[in-house]
Amino acid sequence: MGETMAMLNDDVNQIERFLNTGFNEILQLVVLFVFSSFVLFGVSWQLALVGLMPLPMVLWGSLFYQRLISPRYKRVREAVGSLSSRLENNIAGILVIKSFTAEQFESKRVKEASEEYQQANRHAIRLSAVYVPLIRMAIAIGFGGVLLLGSYWVLEDKGVLTVGELVLFSMLIQRMLWPLTRMGVTLDEFERAKASARRTFGLLETPSKIVDPPDPDSLPLPVRGAICFDQIHFTYHRGTPVLMGLDFMLSPGETVGIAGATGAGKSTLIKMLLRLYDPDRGCVTFDGIDLKQLEVREIRHNIALVSQDVYLFHGTIAENIAYASPQAGREQIERASRSAQFHEFVLSLPEGYQTLIGERGIRLSGGQRQRLSIARAVLKDAPVMVFDEATSSVDSETERAIQESLMPITQGRTALIIAHRLSTIRHADRILVLNQGKVVEEGHHNDLIELNGIYADLWHVQSGDLTPEKILPN
Structure with missing residues (x-):
């Protein structure tokens, strides 16, 4: 930089x-x-x-x-x-x-x-x-x-x-x-x-490795939000393989949680979906069309991202929430803010939505920046929503409030929720567990607990439900 x-x-x-x-x-x-x-x-x-x-x-x-x-x-x-x-x-x-x-x-x-x-x-x-x-x-x-x-x-x-x-x-x-x-x-x-x-x-003059096709296809309207990762293999430059045969589908309107240990490839699959990188092998499809056959702008226009590394611009709260929709009115901004459990905090400020947040949102706490980022994604109104550690910087009370609002936020949209806090994805339609770049477990929360595999171990660690045998190796 x-x-x-x-x-x-x-x-x-x-x-x-x-x-x-x-x-x-x-x-x-x-x-x-x-x-x-x-x-x-x-x-x-x-x-x-x-x-x-x-x-x-x-x-x-x-x-x-x-x-x-x-x-x-x-x-x-x-x-x-x-x-x-x-x-x-x-x-x-x-x-x-x-x-x-x-x-x-x-x-x-x-x-x-x-x-x-x-x-x-x-x-x-x-x-x-x-x-x-x-x-x-x-x-x-x-x-x-x-x-x-x-x-x-x-x-x-x-x-x-x-x-x-x-x-x-x-x-x-x-x-x-x-x-x-x-x-x-x-x-x-x-x-x-x-x-x-x-x-x-x-x-x-450095050429971009991600380019639009000469004769791009267009997503059929209305965009349904069906996503498919088909045998994805990917390795970063001079690195070890990150994704090795990643294979799963997201049906339109489905909420899918992604869990796994650090380095399992969770954030990399988001980069694949946004086409920040192309897979070495396999393909990612959006409503049945390979991402390489679509314009990059069209792909990203239909995906709303809430990243774990929140970046805010110097300006007012209203300007940052309406970043993807500059023409949005005050009522739309407030509605999105309420969905992210951010509205009450904004009202407590002397200047409300016209409050300047400073460079990178320095005048806001980590949790407040995260909630603003969620409100920004909600206002974008994209058919696919991606949450990458969306509750990583919020306290337990705010996390619970955001979890309660996730269902109406994702209603009618395809949602991909990546979380280390498994309570965030507990009520997802499906949960996928990644390990060494591929799906090793799949199912609902209760099914995965009964399976007593990687997900169950992660859940027990986070909930504090550990027996002496699990804590100390033989």
Whole structure:
């Protein structure tokens, strides 16, 4: 994240600085060079050649410098991104850092990133500090040669040049050559901007692995919400397999709970459903159509997600609830808020639904953010609702209230509820238990308890109903 923000801020600013100053200087230099060359060669082509004698050296030196400095500035931009990433992580995780008294450790890591940036900059500046004076010396030689030879011709009355022409020549050669002393600085800025542009456009031009089909299908209306995971296999990049033959169906209007230990693949199947990733093998269908044959926008438009990692935007409570439906009226917002057991809290605030919640909802507690997220999903009014640990950040009383409201919320919709708190999915139409990326148990709560398998063990752990034999291994 820090590297991406460095690209969006520092790298873009670097490009802007070059376009505002460096590019303007290059354009002026080209126009001035063309005009002055025409006049100078008209007055005395011999003296013009003397004056332009340093030009090949300047051009060759610039190309050589460019080849040497380019990798150094690339390293500078990478070091900036690394430093920005470290700072962003420290600011975002300040509570964890303080709670573990890790200030000294993090300060050391920031210092190391800063020193790396400093060394990269020093490595680049060392070369540019040599290049710029050499360019100025070469230009001074050309200017001095013009004055020396021109003055000799005038004083010796060779008839090649008059005093007036020498004055004109001196003025124009100075106007033409002196801006070249800025060539080193301008080229330096150009190389910095090029390194920034390479990173920025590299990010912008990175192709998405999830693309719409060239001739997409459309979901038949009305959308029913039938979901099918057909022998799904999936592995994250360089990771171990997460889903291995995941196979189940959700009927329209059915509420299905998903349980399982951490790492069983519960959150990954949501990413499959939203088509954030494509399976390595198998397919996911929506109302009988493979997700790969549908537009990504249409898939996500028909799914309302309540994530365990709630993200809220800076703005009012009303704006965040109506995020998916900006045209929603006050009555619709309040109805969705009541469904999420959030309305009473909002009314207790002095400004009600116009209360600003701050960046990422910092002015709300974890439970309040979660309830706002549920209200946002309810207002979206999608045929499929997905709850990923929707009650993970709420207290027991709020959890009970949300559980009571889940039935009317999901009425007539297909609902997929992932929960570590099994009480949240106790009354689901079906419960699927995942283990090692596939369904190992399926049934209603009471049936799974009687089965005395993984689900029963999880239930006993959470309810505190453990016998000494279950607690202590033989």
